[in-house]
Amino acid sequence: MARAATTTDAFNAVAEPRRRQILDVLAAGERPVNDLVAQLGLAQPLVSKHLRVLRQVGLVEVREEGRQRLYRLNGHPLKPIHDWVKNYERSWSQRFDRLDAVLAELKEKEQADESRNE
Amino acid sequence: MARAATTTDAFNAVAEPRRRQILDVLAAGERPVNDLVAQLGLAQPLVSKHLRVLRQVGLVEVREEGRQRLYRLNGHPLKPIHDWVKNYERSWSQRFDRLDAVLAELKEKEQADESRNE
DNA sequence: TTGACATATGTCTATATGAGTATACGATTC
DNA sequence: GAATCGTATACTCATATAGACATATGTCAA
Structure with a gap:
């Protein structure tokens, strides 16, 4: 094709x-x-x-x-492009740095909880 | 080509x-x-x-x-796409409706001023 | 109606594609 | 080292492209 x-x-x-x-x-x-x-x-x-x-x-x-x-x-037909690409914005934008830090923290805590239950 | x-x-x-x-x-x-x-x-x-x-x-x-x-x-290489496409967001997003209204108002006022000066 | 203008379409060429199939290659396991 | 696994590459095909150029189509003006 x-x-x-x-x-x-x-x-x-x-x-x-x-x-x-x-x-x-x-x-x-x-x-x-x-x-x-x-x-x-x-x-x-x-x-x-x-x-x-x-x-x-x-x-x-x-x-x-x-x-x-x-x-x-x-x-209008550009909307799908915008919708798709905006999900990747965190890859370059510093705006997401704080959010990423929070998520990392949560994940760490979660893993700590898991190992406590073993 | x-x-x-x-x-x-x-x-x-x-x-x-x-x-x-x-x-x-x-x-x-x-x-x-x-x-x-x-x-x-x-x-x-x-x-x-x-x-x-x-x-x-x-x-x-x-x-x-x-x-x-x-x-x-x-x-990272997606940033140019995002940068380009986001300028067209007003074409479909309602978020810009208010802004558009304000701009239209300004334009109208401007034209009124102009005709007063003729 | 003849001609100028604004735009669209057709033809040609060089080029690159996505997918299928077969195979090559390095790393691992036996 | 032979077999196997994970992945990449080579080859083939049908197809569509962007651009250059020539020309068709439709509209207006003289």
């Missing part, structure tokens, strides 16, 4: 840095394709293709206005 | 659901490969290959003990 399609889910869609850039620009508000082309310095067909992927996973929505297509962000 | 290698960064490495599963198991503590094979129900060579990718982006580390290799989690 090959790698999962980029359109499988937000995880795959967002693995491509250019697509993250597009979302970052759209976070400031609705934009026509050519604005994105200009801001990102990418070829227009490439931007259109990235937008297609983002559309397919629901990360952007389009609105037609004259000959322009206005794209806007929809962050 | 082809899609960026899975070993390019955590974004790409973690786009594969099996690799996320592996990390989820390792979050509970150090594990030998065969434990992962059993818990995930995957073929052993497949697990080894996924572990290799995770190693290359620094998400896991290995320790040899006899004929076993004990893998453990290192969440």
